[in-house]
Amino acid sequence: MDIIASAVQQFIDLAHQAIKERGQFTVALSGGSTPKAIYQTLSQKPKALDWGRVFLFWSDERSVPPDHPDSNYRMAMEHLGKLPILEEHIFRMHAENDIEVNAAAYEHVIKAKTDGIFDLVMLGMGEDGHTASLFPGTEALKITDRLVVPNYIPHLDSWRMTLTFPCINAARTICVYVLGEKKRARLKEVLAGENDFPISYVKNPHWVTDIKL
Numbered sequence: 670m671d672i673i674a675s676a677v678q679q680f681i682d683l684a685h686q687a688i689k690e691r692g693q694f695t696v697a698l699s700g701g702s703t704p705k706a707i708y709q710t711l712s713q714k715p716k717a718l719d720w721g722r723v724f725l726f727w728s729d730e731r732s733v734p735p736d737h738p739d740s741n742y743r744m745a746m747e748h749l750g751k752l753p754i755l756e757e758h759i760f761r762m763h764a765e766n767d768i769e770v771n772a773a774a775y776e777h778v779i780k781a782k783t784d785g786i787f788d789l790v791m792l793g794m795g796e797d798g799h800t801a802s803l804f805p806g807t808e809a810l811k812i813t814d815r816l817v818v819p820n821y822i823p824h825l826d827s828w829r830m831t832l833t834f835p836c837i838n839a840a841r842t843i844c845v846y847v848l849g850e851k852k853r854a855r856l857k858e859v860l861a862g863e864n865d866f867p868i869s870y871v872k873n874p875h876w877v878t879d880i881k882l
């Protein structure tokens with residue numbers, strides 16, 4: 670089975686289990702190239718799951734409107750929007766406009782719908798070791814008492830909204846998708862625990878990778 674097919678199967682298995690045990694499946698979606706391929710494959714499986722019991726959230730979002738090409742919401746919904754997911758179960762991060770107020774509101778929704786515990790948090794890893802929008806050296810890395818925060822990224826000169834480590838690490842399952850040889854060196858370093866990167870603070874991640882170490 671190729672890596673995307675097995676990641677899709679893992680998503681479906683986790684969803685079945687959560688629905689069986691708790692009646693719903695709550696997932697925080699990630700941006701990035703591998704999740705995109707996963708969403709694409711899932712979108713062709715309308716019968717694989719009771720999609721009416723699936724709740725969609727996001728791990729992070731760029732400060733753009735939902736129809737913008739950089740929007741993680743737009744990217745995911747281009748594919749998952751083809752599935753029978755209830756509109757009232759889809760929670761976009763509003764990372765534009767008043768991002769501080771919107772982050773607090775998003776945290777409120779997470780608490781109400783998930784008790785602060787996602788069944789699955791999907792993450793990627795950038796070549797600099799960032800995950801979600803938790804970039805090296807940024808303020809959001811220090812947060813211990815919030816689930817969602819705005820985070821200013823100096824080198825991008827832009828704001829993002831992101832789940833925090835306490836929120837990510839409370840999840841039942843955390844999958845980190847790292848595909849492609851260009852990430853080999855960083856992944857090796859992270860797994861060896863030689864240096865601290867933001868991704869190093871994710872607890873018990875399931876690494877989904879095609880990199881042979």
Ligand code: 6PG
Pocket residue numbers: 699700701702703728729730731741792793794795799800801802846848
């Ligand atoms: C984003 C992501 C970000 C991403 C990594 C890896 O919105 O940009 O959430 O954290 O997952 O940068 O992205 P790739 O898998 O595309 O390299």
